[in-house]
Amino acid sequence: xxxxxxxxxxxxxxxxxxxxxxxxxxxxxxxxxxxxxxxxxxxxxxxxxxxxxxxxxxxxxxxxxxxxxxxxxxxxxxxxxxxxxxxxxxxxxxxxxxxxxxxxxxxxxxxxxxxxxxxxxxxxxxxxxxxxxxxxxxxxxxxxxxxxxxxxxxxxxxxxxxxxxxxxxxxxxxxxxxxxxxxxxxxxxxxxxxxxxxxxxxxxxxxxxxxxxxxxxxxxxxxxxxxxxxxxxxxxxxxxxxxxxxxxxxxxxxxxxxxxxxxxxxxxxxxxxxxxxxxxxxxxxxxxxxxxxxxxxxxxxxxxxxxxxxxxxxxxxxxxxxxxxxxxxxxxxxxxxxxxxxxxxxxxxxxxxxxxxxxxxxxxxxxxxxxxxxx
Amino acid sequence: xxxxxxxxxxxxxxxxxxxxxxxxxxxxxxxxxxxxxxxxxxxxxxxxxxxxxxxxxxxxxxxxxxxxxxxxxxxxxxxxxxxxxxxxxxxxxxxxxxxxxxxxxxxxx
Numbered sequence: 001x002x003x004x005x006x007x008x009x010x011x012x013x014x015x016x017x018x019x020x021x022x023x024x025x026x027x028x029x030x031x032x033x034x035x036x037x038x039x040x041x042x043x044x045x046x047x048x049x050x051x052x053x054x055x056x057x058x059x060x061x062x063x064x065x066x067x068x069x070x071x072x073x074x075x076x077x078x079x080x081x082x083x084x085x086x087x088x089x090x091x092x093x094x095x096x097x098x099x100x101x102x103x104x105x106x107x108x109x110x111x112x113x114x115x116x117x118x119x120x121x122x123x124x125x126x127x128x129x130x131x132x133x134x135x136x137x138x139x140x141x142x143x144x145x146x147x148x149x150x151x152x153x154x155x156x157x158x159x160x161x162x163x164x165x166x167x168x169x170x171x172x173x174x175x176x177x178x179x180x181x182x183x184x185x186x187x188x189x190x191x192x193x194x195x196x197x198x199x200x201x202x203x204x205x206x207x208x209x210x211x212x213x214x215x216x217x218x219x220x221x222x223x224x225x226x227x228x229x230x231x232x233x234x235x236x237x238x239x240x241x242x243x244x245x246x247x248x249x250x251x252x253x254x255x256x257x258x259x260x261x262x263x264x265x266x267x268x269x270x271x272x273x274x275x276x277x278x279x280x281x282x283x284x285x286x287x288x289x290x291x292x293x294x295x296x297x298x299x300x301x302x303x304x305x306x307x308x309x310x311x312x313x314x315x316x317x318x319x320x321x322x323x324x325x326x327x328x329x330x331x332x333x334x335x336x337x338x339x340x341x342x343x344x345x346x347x348x349x350x351x352x353x354x355x356x357x358x359x360x361x362x363x364x365x366x367x368x369x370x371x372x373x374x375x
Numbered sequence: 376x377x378x379x380x381x382x383x384x385x386x387x388x389x390x391x392x393x394x395x396x397x398x399x400x401x402x403x404x405x406x407x408x409x410x411x412x413x414x415x416x417x418x419x420x421x422x423x424x425x426x427x428x429x430x431x432x433x434x435x436x437x438x439x440x441x442x443x444x445x446x447x448x449x450x451x452x453x454x455x456x457x458x459x460x461x462x463x464x465x466x467x468x469x470x471x472x473x474x475x476x477x478x479x480x481x482x483x484x
Contacts, residue, residue, distance in 0.1 A: 098457040171462075221460060225462075301445055303449065368438075369438070
């Protein structure tokens, strides 16, 4: 039941390329806190970092279900690269959702030809409460002017472009900003807890002036309206990334338990260890099933996808965090080396409980939904 | 799911669309309005008049706003692009009905 959709050639090739380019290098990238730019540009140039972009714009045109499996595949190898996929995918989806035909033609092409992009929502005073954003986007004649400060922007340290959300009129707007524009300053977040090589950075925009056609459509809508679409993409992507984390943990824990001998038998013969493996298996199946449901909703453009995305993200992040902790427990000292697969999973999964809607924000949204449906 | 009908285009003047061109058959308007109302009433468990302001009444919350957008796209086979993403187009059942009829007219988007 893991793969209800047939594997397309495009997806199979993308997964193979990811395996070749990432291989066993993720440990080193994590320790260094840096991804090689040439790897990112090659993945980007093949359209893999935003693989749902239609072929007409140079993308692979994968369905959400297929891109989900690709995301899990990459996530099992390296959550930092997967994190880049989530950000670039959100940037592309925002342009696809809000952009005019001309904006889509220009920016989606850039995003499938090796240029790297992130999405800037959060600010020092606006994390879960995005309504408190103070970054401003204003139009002066044929110029759009951006002022403000964004924090913890994934990929920003590598990005050529940022899709920046800010206040606009009585609502919000989104603008596509090349990072080499005068007034843009990118400062790397030192030593993040997880996804260490994903290029998190704080970004300051000081009187940044761009042609007015950099402002995407939908400007003036309430901030909730504008960001929910991008966040929904992000939630599906993060959820699939967590499925990948669980796969990496299952692989590491099962291999170790099958070979490591204690008290004269393999670890797996000890029932308390076997239980960890069983729970990891259940965590993976439940998370993958929930992700498949959300992706099916996305591919059928069904209204349920919005809540399914929050559900999948919340469930998968929790499972990944607990599953990674269990995997470290099974590997014990063999898993306690920083940079190793289960140590990375342990740190990366914790961040998944925070981003794209923390556990608590997800619970608030789901609680409200449950009340509406079941009361 | 209703599809645009062409057989009865010669019937009595239908309600004007905001653009004033290609007035839709009255039955099309009714079908779109009924589909939208049914979705809203099912999700909000409230009777929703076609002209009620969905935002000032607080019926539409952040997640529900996107569900509504996706519902409009899916039910009527239209794509609501950037320049049509305005509050005014989603403010009421009447406003969404007009948007759908305009987009389905397939005119000069």
